[in-house]
Amino acid sequence: MSFDRQHEIHTRRFGRNLGVAAVLLGLVAIVFGLTVVKVTHVEFEVPSAEASQ
Amino acid sequence: MSMSDASMITRAPTHEASFGDYFALLKPRVMSLVVFTAMVGLFAAPMPVHPMVAFSSILFIAIGGGASGALNMWWDADIDAIMRRTRSRPIPSGKVTPEDAKAIGIALSGFSIVMLALASNLFAAGLLAFTIFFYVVIYTVWLKRWTPQNIVIGGAAGAFPPMIGWAVATGGISLESVLMFALIFVWTPPHFWALALFMRNDYDDAKVPMLTVTHGRRSTRNHILGYTLVLAAVAVGAGYTSLGGPAYVAVAVVLNIAFIKGAVDIWRRDETDSEADDFKVERRFFKLSLAYLFLHFGAILTDPLLAQLFGGTL
Numbered sequence: 001m002s003f004d005r006q007h008e009i010h011t012r013r014f015g016r017n018l019g020v021a022a023v024l025l026g027l028v029a030i031v032f033g034l035t036v037v038k039v040t041h042v043e044f045e046v047p048s049a050e051a052s053q
Numbered sequence: 054m055s056m057s058d059a060s061m062i063t064r065a066p067t068h069e070a071s072f073g074d075y076f077a078l079l080k081p082r083v084m085s086l087v088v089f090t091a092m093v094g095l096f097a098a099p100m101p102v103h104p105m106v107a108f109s110s111i112l113f114i115a116i117g118g119g120a121s122g123a124l125n126m127w128w129d130a131d132i133d134a135i136m137r138r139t140r141s142r143p144i145p146s147g148k149v150t151p152e153d154a155k156a157i158g159i160a161l162s163g164f165s166i167v168m169l170a171l172a173s174n175l176f177a178a179g180l181l182a183f184t185i186f187f188y189v190v191i192y193t194v195w196l197k198r199w200t201p202q203n204i205v206i207g208g209a210a211g212a213f214p215p216m217i218g219w220a221v222a223t224g225g226i227s228l229e230s231v232l233m234f235a236l237i238f239v240w241t242p243p244h245f246w247a248l249a250l251f252m253r254n255d256y257d258d259a260k261v262p263m264l265t266v267t268h269g270r271r272s273t274r275n276h277i278l279g280y281t282l283v284l285a286a287v288a289v290g291a292g293y294t295s296l297g298g299p300a301y302v303a304v305a306v307v308l309n310i311a312f313i314k315g316a317v318d319i320w321r322r323d324e325t326d327s328e329a330d331d332f333k334v335e336r337r338f339f340k341l342s343l344a345y346l347f348l349h350f351g352a353i354l355t356d357p358l359l360a361q362l363f364g365g366t367l
Contacts (some may be wrong), residue, residue, distance in 0.1 A: 012069060012071050013069070015068075016072045018072075029108050030112070033105050033109070034109050034171070035104060037103050041103070053221075
């Protein structure tokens, strides 16, 4: 079944998809930011097994 | 139409949920309190935290708090449908199905705990996990429908966020973080009992054993005064640890005098007085309780901020 005209449900779904997209983008930005902070921190050390490879 | 038919209709989704309906499952107003108190706990700690780590940690604590809110709404959907205050929540209003709420709650709980462990430390993540467990299992599932002390013990769940914030910075617990916990823990009963006094029949209709229902409204007024006196001792006492300073002590003294006065006013009234002015004193006390908590936690940050601004001369 399809709707000929833009139905209210389409607007709501679009809003929901936009919300999920914003949350996912925010998550990527946070994980990226956290990773940068963690690896540039003075206490950060590469595990010895990986460092010797 | 039988009662079960009516409840089935109430719980059936009437339309596809919007993003905002799912967000409402996380109890945004409670989340804002979690964010604020966790932030104070984190910044009041003596160890500096990188702004990115601090931001992410507070976000994950807030998501954990929201997840427990969603699980609470899933379990309590039957009660929420009866009470006027909660009738428009996403599940009883038919916008989100209970199964969706449960799935979102469980998924976000796991996500927030793992992410907090990665962003800060295992101890803080463990505390967050315990907080979610405490709110959902101990309070929502077990105590809320069983004992009139539900609010007292359940208040502990709301009291953990500043401790988690402190743990993010220090990796542990100290007297100061326990005092921040105690401040919210002892504040919760008078706050909710004042609400129960003027929300009248809501809890009664939902068969939730609130103190007003099980022990009567006179006893509730006595309890409000008792807890308010203990709260004043905890709040002013905290001013003499490293949490306090001149600004905190000044704020604590003024606020606690006002709060005790409000509790005494409630204690001196009976139902006839309250009904005559539509619970004016009880409503005022409830509003004051919100400002009380906000200003106390704001004051905890004021002294270190002033010390930094004036180069530690205070």
